[in-house]
Structure formats: structure tokens, C-alpha cells
Amino acid sequence: MSTTTQLGAASGETQQTSLASPLPALIELQGLSVQFGNREILRSLTASLRGRSIGLLGPNGAGKSTLINTLLGFYKSSAGSARVFGYDIGRDVRKIRGLVGYMPENDAFISKMSAVSFVQMMGELSGLPPDMALERAHEALFYVGLAEARYRQLGTYSLGMKQLAKLAQAIVHGPKLLILDEPTNGLDPSARQRMIRMVREIRDGKEMRIVLCSHLLRDVEDTCDEVLILKQGRIAHYSNLDEERRANKRFLELETYGANGDFTEAIEKLGCECAVTANRMKMILADGVETRDIFRLAAERQVRIRRMNFRRDSLEDIFLKAMES
Amino acid sequence: MAIYRRSYKPYSGTLTPAWSRCFVLFCYSRRNLFRSKFMTALFVICFFYPVLCLSLIYLAHSVSFLQQLGVPSGVISIDNKFFFNFMTVQGVFAFLLTAFAGPGLISPDLANGALPLYFCRPFSRADYVLGKSSVLAILLSQITWVPGLILFIMQASLAGAGWTWNHLWIAGSLVLSSFLWIAILSLLAMALSAWVKWRIVAGALLLAVMFFGAGFAQAINAVLRTESGQFFNVAYLMGTVWNGLFQVDAEHAIPVAQACIALLVYCAICLGLLMRKVRAYEVVR
Numbered sequence: 001m002s003t004t005t006q007l008g009a010a011s012g013e014t015q016q017t018s019l020a021s022p023l024p025a026l027i028e029l030q031g032l033s034v035q036f037g038n039r040e041i042l043r044s045l046t047a048s049l050r051g052r053s054i055g056l057l058g059p060n061g062a063g064k065s066t067l068i069n070t071l072l073g074f075y076k077s078s079a080g081s082a083r084v085f086g087y088d089i090g091r092d093v094r095k096i097r098g099l100v101g102y103m104p105e106n107d108a109f110i111s112k113m114s115a116v117s118f119v120q121m122m123g124e125l126s127g128l129p130p131d132m133a134l135e136r137a138h139e140a141l142f143y144v145g146l147a148e149a150r151y152r153q154l155g156t157y158s159l160g161m162k163q164l165a166k167l168a169q170a171i172v173h174g175p176k177l178l179i180l181d182e183p184t185n186g187l188d189p190s191a192r193q194r195m196i197r198m199v200r201e202i203r204d205g206k207e208m209r210i211v212l213c214s215h216l217l218r219d220v221e222d223t224c225d226e227v228l229i230l231k232q233g234r235i236a237h238y239s240n241l242d243e244e245r246r247a248n249k250r251f252l253e254l255e256t257y258g259a260n261g262d263f264t265e266a267i268e269k270l271g272c273e274c275a276v277t278a279n280r281m282k283m284i285l286a287d288g289v290e291t292r293d294i295f296r297l298a299a300e301r302q303v304r305i306r307r308m309n310f311r312r313d314s315l316e317d318i319f320l321k322a323m324e325s
Numbered sequence: 326m327a328i329y330r331r332s333y334k335p336y337s338g339t340l341t342p343a344w345s346r347c348f349v350l351f352c353y354s355r356r357n358l359f360r361s362k363f364m365t366a367l368f369v370i371c372f373f374y375p376v377l378c379l380s381l382i383y384l385a386h387s388v389s390f391l392q393q394l395g396v397p398s399g400v401i402s403i404d405n406k407f408f409f410n411f412m413t414v415q416g417v418f419a420f421l422l423t424a425f426a427g428p429g430l431i432s433p434d435l436a437n438g439a440l441p442l443y444f445c446r447p448f449s450r451a452d453y454v455l456g457k458s459s460v461l462a463i464l465l466s467q468i469t470w471v472p473g474l475i476l477f478i479m480q481a482s483l484a485g486a487g488w489t490w491n492h493l494w495i496a497g498s499l500v501l502s503s504f505l506w507i508a509i510l511s512l513l514a515m516a517l518s519a520w521v522k523w524r525i526v527a528g529a530l531l532l533a534v535m536f537f538g539a540g541f542a543q544a545i546n547a548v549l550r551t552e553s554g555q556f557f558n559v560a561y562l563m564g565t566v567w568n569g570l571f572q573v574d575a576e577h578a579i580p581v582a583q584a585c586i587a588l589l590v591y592c593a594i595c596l597g598l599l600m601r602k603v604r605a606y607e608v609v610r
Binding site for chain 1: 334335336337338339340341343346349350353357433434437438439441442443444445446447448449604605606
């Protein structure tokens with residue numbers, strides 16, 4: 001099934017991206033603007049986001065957190081509208097909040113509470129009955145890896161543990177959408193890996209959809225299948241990472257020894273586009289052509305292939321292009 | 326199945342009604358409050374005077390016992406002044422209890438940035454303020470109008486229908502004066518703690534508002550040769566209203582109606598400050 005996503009910047013510029021996704025729209029932005037005093041933080045954002053896991057990327061101050069806070073009803077929009085699961089952020093904010101689990105960027109906890117009580121209370125505030133909230137608080141804390149420390153006061157937790165506790169409170173009530181604002185902020189590499197693994201697990205569980213806001217490209221690349229790049233409150237780029245990955249698989253880079261015009265000609269006869277520089281070849285594989293065909297041609301012409309890799313247009317490239325645009 | 330064997334699963338059970346969720350905050354906050362031994366001790370001490378009053382009411386109707394003690398039977402008089410004194414003493418205890426318990430209700434949430442966690446759920450700012458203020462409201466009710474009404478019922482049962490009918494208005498005064506005092510104390514404590522975000526400072530500020538407010542009022546009165554300075558003295562305003570409600574003869578610098586309006590204005594200011602500060606994120610313009 002093919003769907004269309006429209007993205008527009010404040011100038012009214014509209015670009016169309018074709019997405020292959022069967023999921024219903026998660027977030028729909030229609031000219032959404034947010035203004036604090038005279039400062040315009042978000043400028044006429046228009047997009048329809050449908051991915052299972054959506055990354056919000058952008059440099060500091062691009063408006064990522066403001067967008068999340070506006071979707072949660074913390075900030076009022078100055079123009080335009082937005083919908084989450086089809087609910088309007090102005091009228092149905094309570095319904096939206098009932099479907100969302102939110103992990104804020106900054107420290108957010110109650111210092112003189114144990115993690116179990118804290119997560120249980122958050123579950124009860126989301127509407128779980130007390131006994132169920134307690135049971136699920138234990139489950140959530142086991143799930144995020146705080147089982148041993150769950151009776152300790154939150155004030156005594158390390159930064160990484162506080163992040164995990166925030167994640168536990170965000171998932172305790174089984175939300176349909178999990179919003180993670182800089183989940184790996186301040187984490188050491190191993191804690192970051194654990195957090196990313198958990199986010200991937202949640203994504204692959206398919207019970208929740210995820211919006212992950214980060215300025216770290218690796219985090220988004222590792223966990224998201226769609227990415228919305230913001231720059232100075234505008235949408236700078238929108239991309240379906242899954243499609244990009246699939247498309248980029250067709251780019252092939254070869255380092256050869258003994259290759260001559262005959263080898264290049266043979267490859268081009270398969271319908272591939274080739275560019276040759278010294279002993280390196282870059283090609284775009286044609287439909288139906290596989291790497292084994294290249295190996296076969298090389299063997300027939302006694303060309304040695306020293307290195308072969310798929311040249312990927314990484315998220316970093318996409319991001320840099322978006323920033324330059 | 327054991328907890329540690331379970332993996333994460335979505336919740337598909339029933340949800341509690343939205344209106345009941347502010348009681349969640351009430352339960353957790355009250356539980357936290359009574360973890361302090363000092364708080365528990367102070368709360369117990371608050372019941373000493375009501376017990377003393379209860380004994381006095383009993384004694385006032387035990388003529389033979391008073392005669393044995395050699396005390397004239399009319400020396401203990403249970404009237405509006407008796408209940409006014411009860412309210413004054415319990416009002417002081419209510420203030421002490423608020424100074425200790427009030428600032429700790431909101432300031433830790435603000436200091437630790439916990440408000441976004443509350444408000445990202447189907448839980449409004451009004452629910453939050455209601456849940457937190459209900460802790461103080463119920464706590465202070467337990468030491469003001471509830472024992473006050475028990476004393477009134479005790480006196481009514483011993484004095485008979487005639488006394489009850491003639492003094493029924495005292496019950497109303499007890500409830501009304503308590504409500505006003507509870508409202509002003511709760512809102513003041515929560516607004517100050519939301520403003521400074523620091524429990525100890527908020528407690529000190531509450532004491533300052535009461536004591537320095539009285540001093541400031543006197544200073545204004547002395548400098549401007551007026552009585553209007555008393556509008557800055559919350560305790561004086563409350564005392565004026567109580568005098569009016571309990572029909573105790575006393576000279577007032579400010580009419581009761583004006584004192585009442587001034588207290589309501591204080592409540593509105595506190596509520597405004599509270600609603601301004603209790604937000605998921607403060608907007609920096």
C-alpha cells in the first residue's frame with residue numbers, strides 16, 4: 001500500500017514523499033506554529049507521520065522538545081493544528097494523554113519515594129486500579145532492569161538508573177504511543193546501549209509506537225524507521241529510513257585488481273550504471289542483478305575483487321544535507 | 326507466574342474513573358506525610374485541647390462533681406466564647422501543622438521536575454491542586470471543625486434541646502470559620518512552596534507571612550497613622566472574621582465584611598500564583 005506524506009515549510013513549500021506503510025497516521029501536523037512571546041519556535045509544520053518508530057532529529061534549539069510538548073498539550077499552538085491518533089491536541093488532549101507514555105528529557109522524579117511506589121503512583125494516575133498498578137510497576141521495573149534496586153529511593157539512583165525509572169513510569173500503563181525525549185542523555189556507552197536495545201525491543205514488540213527525540217544521529221538510526229529533521233522550527237527533511245536502507249542496498253562499491261574495460265562493459269551489459277576511478281568501481285545495481293552475478297563476471301575475466309561493500313547514504317549524510325539545505 | 330519471569334505486556338483491563346484520580350495524590354501524599362515522627366507527634370498534640378474541652382463540657386454538667394471539688398457550678402460556661410477560644414487554639418495548631426506539612430506537598434515535585442510526569446497523563450492541573458490541597462484540607466479539618474462539632478454535639482446532648490436550638494448558629498460558625506482558615510492556610514502554604522520550590526524556605530516564608538505580616542501592618546499603621554495596615558495581617562483579618570462569626574464583642578480596626586473580602590482576595594492571589602507555577606514546563610518568553 002502506498003501512502004503520501006506532505007511536508008511543508010513556512011514558505012509554503014511542499015514536497016511529496018511516498019511511503020510504504022500500512023499503519024494509520026500517528027501524528028498529523030497541519031500548519032502547526034508555536035510562539036513564545038515574540039519568538040516563533042515552531043513555524044507552520046505540516047506532515048503526516050505513520051512510522052512505527054519515528055525519530056525527531058535536529059540541532060539544539062530546533063524545536064524538537066517544543067513539538068513534543070505541544071503534542072502533549074503543555075504548550076498552546078499559536079496557529080494550525082495537530083492530531084495524535086486522530087485526536088485534536090486542542091480539544092482531545094485528555095484522550096491523547098491517556099494513550100501516551102512520556103519520558104521527559106530532564107530529571108523528573110520524586111526523591112523520597114521508592115521506585116516501586118513512584119511507578120505504581122504513576123500507573124494509578126493513568127487509571128490503573130491500585131493492585132494492578134503495583135503488579136505492573138514491578139513488571140515494568142523488572143523489564144527495564146531495575147529489579148534489584150526497585151525498593152531504593154529514587155533520590156539515591158544514578159543518572160542511568162533515573163533514566164530507566166523514567167522509562168518504567170512511561171510504560172507502566174501500557175500506552176499506545178511512547179514518547180522518548182533524549183532517552184540516552186547523560187548515559188555512559190554501556191547504559192546507552194542498554195537503553196537503545198530496550199527501545200528496539202519495545203519497537204519490535206509492536207504493541208507501542210515510538211516517537212524518539214534526539215540530537216544524536218546514532219540513537220535515531222539505531223531505533224527509528226522514519227525520521228523528521230527539524231531546523232530552526234521548520235521541517236528540514238523527512239525520510240523513511242527503511243526505504244532509504246532498502247534503496248541504498250543497490251549501491252555497490254568495488255575495489256578490484258586486474259579489472260579492465262571488458263569487465264566494466266560486461267557489468268554495464270547487465271544494466272548497471274558504473275563509474276570507474278583507478279581500481280575502484282561504483283555502481284548502481286539494476287533490478288534482478290545480484291552480487292553473485294558480479295562475482296561470476298569477475299571470475300570469468302580473472303578479475304580479483306579485493307573489497308565489496310554496499311555504499312549507504314547514512315543518516316549522517318541525510319542530516320548534513322538537510323542542514324545545508 | 327513469578328514477577329521476574331514475566332515480560333512486558335500491554336494493559337487491557339478496566340480503568341478507574343477520571344474523577345477519582347486526584348485521590349491517588351491524596352493517598353500517597355498523606356502516607357508520605359505521616360512517615361515523619363515529628364508530624365505524627367504534632368498531629369497527636371493537636372487533639373490535647375479538644376480533649377480538654379470535652380472534659381470541661383462534661384465537668385460543666387457534672388454539678389455534684391464540681392460541688393465535691395468546691396467549684397461553683399457556673400464557673401465553666403459553655404457558650405460562644407468557649408467555642409471561639411476552641412477555634413483560636415485549634416487555629417494556632419492548624420497553622421503549625423500547615424507550616425510543617427504544607428511546603429512539602431508541592432515543592433519536591435517542582436524541585437525535581439516531576440510535574441511533566443503528572444500532566445502527561447489524563448490528569449489536569451486542577452486535579453493536581455485539588456489532590457494536594459485535599460491533604461491539608463482533610464488534615465486541618467480533623468483538628469478544627471470535626472472536633473468542634475463533636476464538642477457541640479456533646480454539649481447539645483448534655484444541655485438539651487433548648488440550648489441546642491438557641492445556639493445552633495455556633496455549629497455553622499465553627500464550620501464556616503474553619504473552612505475559611507483551612508482555605509487560606511492551604512493555599513498560602515502551597516503557593517509559597519510552588520513559588521520558592523524549596524521546602525524549608527517555603528515553611529520559613531509561611532511563618533514570615535504571619536509574623537512579619539503583623540509587624541509590617543503595625544509599621545504601616547504607625548507611619549501612616551491609619552488602621553489600614555491590618556489588611557497585611559492575615560491573622561488579624563482571620564481573628565476579626567472569627568469575632569464576627571462567633572459574635573464575640575471586640576473592637577475591630579476593620580469591619581468584618583472587609584476582613585472577609587480581604588481574606589478572599591488573598592485566597593484568589595494564592596490560587597493565581599499556584600496555577601501560574603504549577604505547569605508541566607514554564608514558558609520562557
